[in-house]
Amino acid sequence: MGFLWRVLLILVAVIQSTRVEGNGPVTLARLPGREITEYRSFRDVTILQFTIPQNVRLASWVFNATEHRMSPSLVTRCRAREVSLFLKHGSYPVINPDGSIFPDNFYTHRVPVYDLEFRSDSVAAGINITCPPPGDWFAVAFLSYTDPNNDQILQQGISPNCVALIEASVDVVTDDHIVEITQGVPTAHDLTLGDVGGDAIYRFWVPSRTWLCELVVTVTNCESNAAESGLGHCPGLLLTASSDSLPDVSSNSSILQTSCRDFMTSAVCKLLFIPLENSWAYVMISNSSLIKGDTQTVVSYTISLSFSSSVRSVIGNSSTSDAETNIVGSVLHEYVSMWSTETRVPVLRHSFSAFFAFNYLRMVPDGDTTASSINITTDTVTVFAYNIHPISDIGGTVSLDLIINMTPELKNLTRSSYNVSVVACVDYNLRTIPTFPNLCLDHLNRTSEAHMQANTSTKSREGRVHIPHPENGMWYVSYKPFCYITMYDNNNSISYQETDCKGLSLVALSYGVESYPCGATNCGVFGRCYNYNSGGLIYSACVCSYGYIGWGCTDDSKVSSFNDILLAVLLLTLSNLIFIPSIYFAVRRRYFTEALVYACTMFFSTFYHACDSGEDTYSFCLFRLSTLQFCDFYSAILALWVTLVAMADLSPLWRSLAHMAGAIAIALGTEYDRTSLWVFVVPFGVGMIILLKQWVWRCRQQHSCYPEKNYYKKFFLPGVLLFIVGVSCYTFLQTRNNYKFVHSAWHAIMALTIVFLLPSRHHKVASSEDSDDSSTSLWKRGRAYMSIRWLKRR
Template identity: 30%
Template sequence: MYQIISHDILFLIIISVLLIKTNYAAYFSDVHWSTAIKLSQYESYRSVTLLSYNVPEQTADVSFSFQAKTSGKACTFREVHVYLQQGSYPLVTPYNETYPPNFYLNRTDLFHIEIQKDADAVSYIISSPRPGNWYFAAFLPKPTSDKIQIKELDKSCMYGMFVVVESRGYDNIEEISTEKSQHVHLTQQATQSQALYRFVLPKDTVEYTVKIDNCIVTSLDTSAEQTNTSNVNETEPVLPSRSTNCPIVMTIEAEMLPSPKSKFKLACGNKTVCSKTVLSPVLHKWMYILLTVDNDFNVSEIQFQLHFEKKGCESLKLLLPKTIYEATTRDKNSNSLQLSQDSCIKMASLGRFIFNQLTFNLSYLLSEPGPIPIPAMLDKLYIPDYQVLVTDISVQEGTDIGGTLVLDVRFIKASLETSKHSIVLFVCLMKNSIPGGETIASCETGVQIILNTTSEQLKDTVYVPYPEVGIWYLALNSRCYKKDTKAVTRCLGAPQVDIDLSISGCLDGQCGEYGACQDYISGVHVFSSCKCFAGWRGYGCTDGTHGRSKNEELVALLLLTLSNLFFIPSIIVALYRRYFTEAAVYTYTMFWSAIYHACDASDLVYYCLLDYDLLSFADFLGSIYSFWVTMLAMAVIPTKVRTFAQALGALGVAVGVEYKRHGIFAFALPAGIAAIVMFGSWGLQCKRRRKLFPQKRYILLHLIPGVVLAFTGMGIFAFLETEENYKYTHSCWHVAMSLSVVFLLPGRQTKGIDITETSSNNLTNSNSATNSRIVLSSYADMPNGHVTSSESVEISMGDNPAYSPPE
């Protein structure tokens, strides 16, 4: 997928060809940068991988190339999303999550790229980009299925992306001063038909005008030329005609090189004097002006003067006191109700104060004069109506852009009680531009708050997530209106306001009742992000489209904990049949599974008796070990061997759980070994008895129901669990696995018979002692363990007489 705007590229090519041979600029060598990153599935903003690339000044175009890869051919390629943002981290909403109210979401530059093919490089070209750091946010979207995967059953696939950036631009663009006029001389020759300059405005500028005058145009008189060609000798020269019009096309751009999309573009045409006024221009950055001969006019040569006229805010030498209304001097036009753009007062910059070492905990305050700066709150400020009050703050890279800029403004009621007018307060926060008297009400490119005394709401707050780097100017002004006619009038008393301007993590350092604010690091980039609970999403965990309430989370907790009570029948059966070790293991499993799920089931409603990792270990240990002891109890092995295997299994299962408790092998390995032992012992019994073991009755009434329950539980656990139905499916797993033990446990154990003693007596009375048999009655088919005389089982010497498998 190539994002190329043809006329932009053609425009740059033309500029390149023309400027290479001029004295204005020279094309510099390409700048390359490349890196490789790992991609993760998007859960919240903490899942994105962040990168940054610094675009040099005077860059003509920058090309971003992205190539996504998977870890193997068996892995299915997944779509990759990349967001590009200049000046700060991109705002990412891949699932259309809603933002909290009062969030300012306008971004200077934000681009979205989708990579849909494996191994195919995707190029994205941006012409005339803004200089400075560009940030990448890359991630994998969620799959359509939210099934919980077991690591060893799912393909172990890793995803990554290779990024290559190439930028091209110009060097040695001529710098001109705005304090004096510039003489410009252009011709129709290909290398001299345009001029490109750069300049910087004074830091207090609120308005400037670019003017072209004193034009001298030399053009060819086509009518005279036709006459001469018919009546005069062809060797006679054609005399040019002169004009005072200015057929010039003027393009002005801030920060980046001019392009066809530039906002400020003016064709002077037949005007004798041509001018362009820009309100609230960009400060602290290079400004560019491109002057081109208008091709619609038959111009051979043109000369003119380029002038700049600037207006700035009045700067105060000292900090304003809190009561500034009468202290400031009104200008001669103060009686006018219409503010001019330069009717403003520039206060001192606000200081940055950090009261503790927490990340993204910064307040902007006034610094009282003196040898030691003392922070003063921005409270009880009088806001005049005849001038705009302006101050500024600095948003820095690395330390500030990962948080949220918060602007809180509120009226002081006491200052409104004596007013005879309705008052409107205009507040504008604009990046790298000063809002003046004409632009504060519109605040077109900034963050705006408007408070009205006729409204019940006398305060307002605006949040700017991941604010862009730069100098942000805060401007305030009031307007008064007659209560009866609603006409604008002079304020008899300026209103007072309290202002809080700060940077915090997430949403005032919190994420509401459905999330927690945390700091994250991606490479060298630090940012705050909400970890949302119970299906809630969004920057502040305020999007409840798929969210669950606390009552629903409580139901999930009760299901997951109380479902463990189904182990009680298994414990009773184990005790009745004298499997005391197994009964202890089942009790252990029931208790720790319930306690673990009480801590793990929900992030909203939970109770953690001990450390979470310890609870998790105890739960997995009990669950896996229950399988081990149950299958050993079903095996026909001597008691001493069983006891040894139980102890050895406990040690092995503990090691496996500690190594990788969420892996399938922690369960499959001990269950597999126990199954080999069990089926091996059954096969040996079949060989010795020369008939089916266990008998059909046990298989039909005990083994099959128990195995069906066990495999049903494992199937639910392995293939049906999703994030949405976890509380139901996992509870079914608890029920199925605990009830399967009731069917699978063998019958009651009886006191053993001393086969050695019996065999010795037989040896004294028979020459074939080695082939002697002992006939024992079977009791396993009876629920109460009583012996029946109708069936018997032969146990060879060396068998465990204390075990009678159900038949």
């Protein structure tokens, strides 16, 4: 199947990159098998890292998961399981496959996340991405989430111990026909346009603090194989710009286009766009009109590029021709009209020794970097720019805070005239404009809800946003204060109306930009934060307790109620009291050793479940949980062993030896692996061999059925049936959801089984003649038996 995926990849690459003749898919990376596990929280993911180079037109990821059996079991074949995978550029995907609710003020959807569902059946699956941004890409893979409450609890050794491994590879198709241009240096080019399209791609480096790029294409000549030629018959040109990656004309989410069709009016085609700082930008020139037939036209043009660090300087210098007004006005006019000269606040980063611990503070003229407050103007937008480093910064959570400081001037104005709202837009690789009442506007005229907002009309006057696993690169925070008044209509509904900020020129703010491993709340009250390593990549995640789930352990949708917890504790502990009849009948039948073992089983099982099942709400731990667990498993298996020995009706010598040997061997096995199937099977198997051998030997000695038929009918068969039912429930029917019911039933069934299977004293007395209590008589019988055999041989 992997080969078929390769073939399909080549076909897709040829279709999507017909302009790149001779360029085929190249395998960029191939990752060996990595183990993936069931998802319970983000700590369970397996992270795969890929690095995509510049100028990639198509990237194709291929993933393949297989199952491998790690240890022998009754089931020899591993079944295929569902696998989930999420792929994202710049940082680890922020996901919640368990359906948990993200904590308040979490900013999660910043860049596209690609998901894939497949099975661990060695059948490959893939993701194709056209014109991917260069840099680090991360995939998180895991066995698909299922509700753990519905998971079956199987005894180790019955189900196969299987491990799922995932392999990955990425193939890329690059574009080598890219021309690099420089600011202020016009260059001449020719482009052949025909019915099959035709385009040319240029790229240029955008330096820091660049606000606008102006690209001017001046057509100088058109030559066509048709009868008509000249500028008036030139086909329309389409200019497409994008930052950081090749233009993808099939997607309008991150590109800017302009179409120039009528070259009779002007031979100039102009495109203004806002690029990313410190990155490559791309411009594609292509045919915007369909040329019918076999017509081909060679267009000669010059292309020039200019940058500006001020929006108004570009807009002020732009001409007012119809074509250019359409270009600027349709896309950028509303955006740039809101900006004055950019007010960017200089900041300095402070890094700390812990993982993902750093902050950014404002630099003031005297060099002090401890300032965490600033005065912003009411008529401009104030911008902070923060850089997130690759790998070392992306595994934590960045928290941003905003508080309005109530100065005396602001207090007086809010009491008499209006209230003030500070809207803050937090964006990755974008500079958006805060607008009233709580929106952010980008350069493509798209609006989104603001991430932070603080109002003087509220008591807290603060806003906060958390960014888990931030993408590496530049992050921008834009602040803008607005003055507003509260309006009431006839229905007493509240509305807000923006007004002039008369008498107010500056608003004092306190702000914070800090990174923590798991965020400022550090997983809250019901969780703890830990750092994890996956393939050399460090990331932080919360480990929740008390049934809480989610990124901040704030989702209580799966928390058990107090009544459910109390019911589980009562069932699992009080069900052990059914061992009291077993103890009573064991003492009455003079099985004192067995009675002591049953009493220990009841005691340790009661206190083990009292410590384990209360979820720290109703729990009581007499000893450490590990100690109680060992004693519970050990006493339960030992109870099975002494019951089988009692049923075998051994002589006191052999019975004592069997008790001691079993106690030592069971203790060793329980300490080695108390959850293993063999810790139960070996004592049961050896005990059954001793039991059957002893019963057969006695049948031969007495020449009659042993034990009596009455014991088989009234006690043995009901006891065996109860034992089978109990073991079946314990082995196959237990889930986390019904554990308190099924396991309590297991306690009761095993206690009643002992009552039925333990032999009575009447049976012991009846068989005393065949089982001398002294070791001497046992020795004598052995010698007599050997003598009889010797005489027969003679």
